[in-house]
Amino acid sequence: MYDTHPGKLSALLERFRKGEMKLFEKHGMKIVGFWTNLVGGESGVLYYIVGYKDLADRERCWQGFLSDPEWHKMRDESEREGPIVSKVRNMLLSPTDFSPLK
Numbered sequence: 001m002y003d004t005h006p007g008k009l010s011a012l013l014e015r016f017r018k019g020e021m022k023l024f025e026k027h028g029m030k031i032v033g034f035w036t037n038l039v040g041g042e043s044g045v046l047y048y049i050v051g052y053k054d055l056a057d058r059e060r061c062w063q064g065f066l067s068d069p070e071w072h073k074m075r076d077e078s079e080r081e082g083p084i085v086s087k088v089r090n091m092l093l094s095p096t097d098f099s100p101l102k
Helices: 009-026 055-066 069-078
Strands: 002-004 030-036 045-051 085-088
Touching: 002 009, 009 030, 009 045, 009 055, 009 069
Parallel strands: none
Antiparallel strands: 002 045, 002 085, 030 045
């Protein structure tokens, strides 16, 4: 979950539209989906789920992504007028034995 600074959610969504999703895929992350809040909960938050083969794969994917010069350029350009994300919250989820999505 990415909490954005007030008024910055649209800038974050645009960054994902223009290339951050492609960088996730480039580094082996399986994109499940992206959501914003419609009713209840918090506004100004981007929720998303990406999948990995295992924890080691997750680590490899993120190391590649975070060290990618293309990512640094994209982030810097999108934040010329100030930071977009105020807080990142991560959860590692494990499906139940009855979950249709594994």
